[in-house]
Amino acid sequence: MLxxxxxxxxxxxxxxxxxxxxxxVAAAAPLIxxxxxxxxxxxxxxxxxxPAHWLGTDPLGRDVLSRVLYGARISxxxxxxxxxxxxxxxxxxxxxxxxxxxxxxxxxxRFTDLMLAFPTVILAMIISAALGAGIRNAVxxxxxxxxxxxxxxxxGLVLAARGREYVEAARAVGASTFRVFSxxxxxxxxxxxxxxxxxxxxxxxxxxASLSFLGLGPPPQIPEWGSMIASGRDYLVQWxxxxxxGLAILTLVxxxxxxxxxxxxxxxxxxxxx
Amino acid sequence: MNLAxxxxxxALLMPxxxxxITLLTFLISHAVPADPVAANxxxxxxxxxxxxxxxxHQWGLDRPLPQQYLIYVWRLAHGDMGMSISTxxxxxxxxxxxxPATIELAFAAMLISLAVGVxxxxxAGVRRDTAIDQIxxxxxxxGVSMPVFWLGLVALLVFYAWLGWAPSxxxxxxxxxxxxxxxxxxxxxxxxxGEGDVxxxxxxxxxxxxxxxxxxxxxxxxxMMRGSMLDVLGEDYVRTARAKGLPGLRVxxxxxxxxALLPVIxxxxxxxxxxxxxxxxxxxxxxxxxxxxxxxxxxxxLDFPAIMGVxxxxxxxxxxxxxxxxxxxxxxxxxxxxx
Numbered sequence: 001m002l003x004x005x006x007x008x009x010x011x012x013x014x015x016x017x018x019x020x021x022x023x024x025v026a027a028a029a030p031l032i033x034x035x036x037x038x039x040x041x042x043x044x045x046x047x048x049x050x051p052a053h054w055l056g057t058d059p060l061g062r063d064v065l066s067r068v069l070y071g072a073r074i075s076x077x078x079x080x081x082x083x084x085x086x087x088x089x090x091x092x093x094x095x096x097x098x099x100x101x102x103x104x105x106x107x108x109x110r111f112t113d114l115m116l117a118f119p120t121v122i123l124a125m126i127i128s129a130a131l132g133a134g135i136r137n138a139v140x141x142x143x144x145x146x147x148x149x150x151x152x153x154x155x156g157l158v159l160a161a162r163g164r165e166y167v168e169a170a171r172a173v174g175a176s177t178f179r180v181f182s183x184x185x186x187x188x189x190x191x192x193x194x195x196x197x198x199x200x201x202x203x204x205x206x207x208x209a210s211l212s213f214l215g216l217g218p219p220p221q222i223p224e225w226g227s228m229i230a231s232g233r234d235y236l237v238q239w240x241x242x243x244x245x246g247l248a249i250l251t252l253v254x255x256x257x258x259x260x261x262x263x264x265x266x267x268x269x270x271x272x273x274x
Numbered sequence: 275m276n277l278a279x280x281x282x283x284x285a286l287l288m289p290x291x292x293x294x295i296t297l298l299t300f301l302i303s304h305a306v307p308a309d310p311v312a313a314n315x316x317x318x319x320x321x322x323x324x325x326x327x328x329x330x331h332q333w334g335l336d337r338p339l340p341q342q343y344l345i346y347v348w349r350l351a352h353g354d355m356g357m358s359i360s361t362x363x364x365x366x367x368x369x370x371x372x373x374p375a376t377i378e379l380a381f382a383a384m385l386i387s388l389a390v391g392v393x394x395x396x397x398a399g400v401r402r403d404t405a406i407d408q409i410x411x412x413x414x415x416x417g418v419s420m421p422v423f424w425l426g427l428v429a430l431l432v433f434y435a436w437l438g439w440a441p442s443x444x445x446x447x448x449x450x451x452x453x454x455x456x457x458x459x460x461x462x463x464x465x466x467x468g469e470g471d472v473x474x475x476x477x478x479x480x481x482x483x484x485x486x487x488x489x490x491x492x493x494x495x496x497x498m499m500r501g502s503m504l505d506v507l508g509e510d511y512v513r514t515a516r517a518k519g520l521p522g523l524r525v526x527x528x529x530x531x532x533x534a535l536l537p538v539i540x541x542x543x544x545x546x547x548x549x550x551x552x553x554x555x556x557x558x559x560x561x562x563x564x565x566x567x568x569x570x571x572x573x574x575x576l577d578f579p580a581i582m583g584v585x586x587x588x589x590x591x592x593x594x595x596x597x598x599x600x601x602x603x604x605x606x607x608x609x610x611x612x613x
Contacts, residue, residue, distance in 0.1 A: 114294045117589040121551035122569060126302060126581055129573035206421055210555050213423045214570060229424050236435050246424030254419035
């Protein structure tokens, strides 16, 4: 099922195992976490890592390990959802622009150029601040900030596909514009876009954690990695509060990027040298 | 097409882009459901219709949107970005004060990324598939996978709290006062005022945040430089140079690396936007008094004039940086101008 060069690289296989492990953690957090993520052990607040609390406790005496494990339940779905929405919107807009051509194309693409002129975190920050903090709004913010790059990519693919013989053939036999677009062009550009999207999930998780760190994610009691790191800012000496959620982000995103790297190598031999 | 015409045509597009940026910023900051009245007046005053009406009138919030936009652009053309609702100062003045700190940080980070990324990329390309290549690949991947805010905290923990090598967060030690403002770049102002110790203190505060911020772009530049090196090393003229018996290092640096640098120029321009994004987060971690801290404060208090000012300035800096990159590219590679 997996492309063979991917399986042959031990690094990529290792990364795949790490990603799979995080998915399992996300699914099974209630079963494997030593305590509920909101349970407070006030007598043991700010306890360093030890036998009672493997990764220590935070200022409210909550178990850091449990909260890190529960954090996967938020970050993974959010990363996937944000990319999926941005891919959907970007593909729709970009492929319509590419297929329509002319003034519509020009207008849409200049608009995406404008959107691309805004650094994504700043754009996402403005949007999620305006909509209000929260997981849903952070996802919307990432979607709004990211769709233009997918639109540009999809448009390029449509332009390339539009000139192919099979499209001309479909048109020649009298297929409607909509049918040509949906049955002949769209299906042929879907897989490169999906691959690009898959490569971006790690980046989306990182961006979401950044927004959350800035206070634009879920409310502080929710076990989310970015806000857990933020809660450790005032406790530099109690290093475990922010170190472990940070390691969680790093391992997951790094593994996703290594898998993505291997995927890119395996699927596009021309890029293998890069 | 000659160089002047190319630059001229690119420069002509700038005002159009900038106008578009103002429109987009305006739309984003007004198309949202949030109400700046509640965010700025506080609950008690927001319950009083008279105060609310006065507030809306004072800030022009009671006029139709197109009119608000036209007024905004008209004032903008005269260098007036409006008054910040939360700081009660002119947004242009606020930005003039905060932008240099961010540019200082982003510029230092860019220098570090180039100084590390280019040689590392060359080395990885030349010694392909060796240990050094694997290490450079691994560290680039770690660099782009690292949450920058976390890296900042860990860096503060290790180098400030544990080892005591780095100064605490902030732009200057609290015991020092800012040098007289000329450029608002603290290091430059201190040098202009002849205050060597202040300049040294400012530089030492700059090192840690700049290193943290550069983690991402080091990764990007290393990968790009390596790939570009591999492309160039396969070219005929490199083989010819080798066949002529030129020393290996000379071929690597003069023939290959110089040409391989070209695509990297583009990436430098593009990653400048990423640096500005990263700067926002790095600044909040290091209490750096720059645009990022300002953007964050104004976004959370729904201070529309300030948000729009930040958006416009940042997007303009980005567009301008890319113009510079394109021009640099055209200077370096005459073929571009023909296209």
